Amino acid sequence: MIFRRFLRGHASAVLMSMTVLTASPALIEPVLAAPAKAPAKAKPKARLKAPPARKSVPVDPATVSAIRAEAGGRIARFYETREYRPLWIVGGKTGDLVGPAAQDFLRHLDDAKLDGLDPARYDPQGLREAIAEADRGGPEELAVAEVALSRAFTKYVGDMRKIRDVGMTYIGKGLKPAKLADDAVLRVAAMKDFPGYVEAMGWMSPHYVRMREALRSAEKAGADRETLDVLRLNRERARVLPSPAVRHIVVDAAAARLYYYQDGEEVGTMRVVVGAQETQTPMLAGTINWAIFNPYWNIPDYLTRDNVARKVLSGRTLASMDMEVLSDWSASPQVVDPSTIDWQAVRDGKQDLRIRELPGPANSMGKVKFLFPNDEGIYLHDTPNRDLLVKLDRHLSNGCIRLEDAPALGRWMMGKSFGVKSKAPEQAVALPAPVPVYLTYLTATTTKKGVALLDDVYGRDDRSEPKSTL
Numbered sequence: 001m002i003f004r005r006f007l008r009g010h011a012s013a014v015l016m017s018m019t020v021l022t023a024s025p026a027l028i029e030p031v032l033a034a035p036a037k038a039p040a041k042a043k044p045k046a047r048l049k050a051p052p053a054r055k056s057v058p059v060d061p062a063t064v065s066a067i068r069a070e071a072g073g074r075i076a077r078f079y080e081t082r083e084y085r086p087l088w089i090v091g092g093k094t095g096d097l098v099g100p101a102a103q104d105f106l107r108h109l110d111d112a113k114l115d116g117l118d119p120a121r122y123d124p125q126g127l128r129e130a131i132a133e134a135d136r137g138g139p140e141e142l143a144v145a146e147v148a149l150s151r152a153f154t155k156y157v158g159d160m161r162k163i164r165d166v167g168m169t170y171i172g173k174g175l176k177p178a179k180l181a182d183d184a185v186l187r188v189a190a191m192k193d194f195p196g197y198v199e200a201m202g203w204m205s206p207h208y209v210r211m212r213e214a215l216r217s218a219e220k221a222g223a224d225r226e227t228l229d230v231l232r233l234n235r236e237r238a239r240v241l242p243s244p245a246v247r248h249i250v251v252d253a254a255a256a257r258l259y260y261y262q263d264g265e266e267v268g269t270m271r272v273v274v275g276a277q278e279t280q281t282p283m284l285a286g287t288i289n290w291a292i293f294n295p296y297w298n299i300p301d302y303l304t305r306d307n308v309a310r311k312v313l314s315g316r317t318l319a320s321m322d323m324e325v326l327s328d329w330s331a332s333p334q335v336v337d338p339s340t341i342d343w344q345a346v347r348d349g350k351q352d353l354r355i356r357e358l359p360g361p362a363n364s365m366g367k368v369k370f371l372f373p374n375d376e377g378i379y380l381h382d383t384p385n386r387d388l389l390v391k392l393d394r395h396l397s398n399g400c401i402r403l404e405d406a407p408a409l410g411r412w413m414m415g416k417s418f419g420v421k422s423k424a425p426e427q428a429v430a431l432p433a434p435v436p437v438y439l440t441y442l443t444a445t446t447t448k449k450g451v452a453l454l455d456d457v458y459g460r461d462d463r464s465e466p467k468s469t470l
Contacts, residue, residue, distance in 0.1 A: 066143035
């Protein structure tokens with residue numbers, strides 16, 4: 001990876017004069033390339049349930065009654081599932097303080113401009129006044145503060161999940177963030193550690209939270225408008241990603257890194273090789289359904305023309321390259337004798353061929369590939385070319401994603417059933433459950449020295465400076 005800028009957010013000198021620097025990849029690579037965590041055993045997808053009542057915490061019946069009277073609409077449905085016990089109030093008795101989650105929420109609202117939102121829409125001052133009244137008042141005042149916080153929270157979460165068009169293609173249902181009903185927003189929030197969920201913005205992707213904090217640091221450092229615009233664009237790209245509560249995979253083509261999430265946590269991460277500048281990995285979201293063991297590799301036309309045909313004309317044989325020519329692109333093609341091919345015509349681009357690489361140790365797909373439907377012919381796969389994975393700049397593929405540790409990702413997706421004993425080619429194994437995968441492009445990151453912008457290899461950031469080339 002190549003870094004174009006550093007924004008040092010802690011030095012007063014930078015606040016007076018923003019200095020643009022060229023950053024060495026070695027300064028940031030250790031942060032991005034931390035060792036992958038051990039894969040966790042696959043777990044069944046959690047179902048949305050009504051949160052259990054906190055029986056260990058006594059709740060004043062008068063407060064419960066006041067919440068019942070104050071709540072309405074879908075928010076009332078949420079409280080009904082928990083017998084009108086409070087979510088924001090600690091304990092719930094008259095005179096108890098509203099809990100710490102409310103203070104974290106108010107801090108988020110104060111900074112809502114970082115989300116591209118207007119803080120006034122959520123009336124943080126009115127919420128603070130309601131909390132102050134609750135601290136001094138009785139059950140009615142506690143109920144007013146409790147329900148007001150829930151209303152503002154559902155509005156804020158809903159607004160944060162509204163996505164913009166950032167060039168992401170969605171292939172299949174359920175991948176594009178949908179509007180959630182107020183009661184669903186609150187039920188999800190209450191299922192686990194509510195204060196921790198609010199503090200960490202658990203309804204958003206960790207990548208979104210990272211982009212948000214990068215934008216905050218850049219604003220404090222007095223970054224120029226162009227840099228802030230790039231950071232906001234990255235924030236919007238991250239906005240479309242799911243929360244970590246959703247079992248899914250994220251491939252960041254800018255950083256050439258893959259992450260996978262489950263049950264609210266990052267389960268693992270690894271290096272990947274992604275598309276080169278000329279053969280870019282697209283931004284798209286799909287669903288992995290199949291693992292193909294001992295795969296063939298269908299060689300792209302341009303490689304057949306520029307690489308394979310050139311080698312054959314120089315004296316190499318297809319057999320020596322573990323390749324074969326097929327008659328067509330049907331499901332049952334015939335193998336064609338390569339001596340019958342006019343290789344000069346292929347080299348000149350006058351004849352197209354279907355050539356595939358046979359399974360084996362040298363196959364470019366490695367031992368397994370993971371398929372998800374898309375018109376770009378993109379998938380995740382193993383690779384025998386391990387040397388490429390240790391490079392700082394890993395924009396080297398034809399668009400597909402080459403995995404540092406395909407078995408680890410496969411075990412997470414498939415459990416103990418990962419792998420096949422047969423050496424037969426193209427062994428298709430269905431995943432126990434489909435796994436969403438999001439291919440994105442996040443050129444902003446953070447370091448100990450501040451905010452850094454990765455080199456815009458694909459030229460998608462529309463920066464005014466000349467685009468770098470590989």
